[in-house]
Amino acid sequence: MGKRLLLIVLVIFTGCKGTSQEEKKENIKETAFKVTKTDAEWRAELTEMEYYVLRKEATENAFSSDLLDIKEKGTYVCAGCGTPVFKSEHKFDSGTGWPSFDREIEGNVAFDTDYKIGVARTEEHCAVCGGHLGHVFNDGPRNTTGKRHCINGVALDFIPDNK
DSSP, X not given: OHHHHHHHHHHHHHHHSOHHHHHHHHHHHHSOOSXXXXXXXXXXXXXXXXXXXXXXXXXXXXXXOGGGGOOXXXXXXXXXXXXXXXXXXXXXXXXXXXXXXXXXXXXXXXXXXXXXXSSOEEEEEETTTOOEEEEEESOSOTTXXXXXXXXXXXXXXXXXXXX
């Protein structure tokens, strides 16, 4: 009886991973972005961690970003191509350990769905170079958008308004 139950559970888990998730994920990778480079070019231009997060869709360690403590006005840009993706006035302290924003700069962020942890999450990419930024969740500030764009700090550079 135990072997049959195990077999049934394995069949269910295998059946749950349909090709629709894989096809959707590959669509973002097949998008013709305005900024395209070879893997070797990305490796040469980015730090190891920037490459790992932006190009391999990794996640930096919580509370490791210098951007967490920035309070001044400015714009957060994609570390891969310099595209403005978030404004400082939309940043908030989520307590999660990653820079968080309640909205993106419209048109500069592309969205996709990933299932890496077994559940659907909305993944964010730079709309210009395709670099992985982070994920967006529906547990942000209720008095604004209700969204929490949970972003890898290493995927961003900060440009102060006075520069």
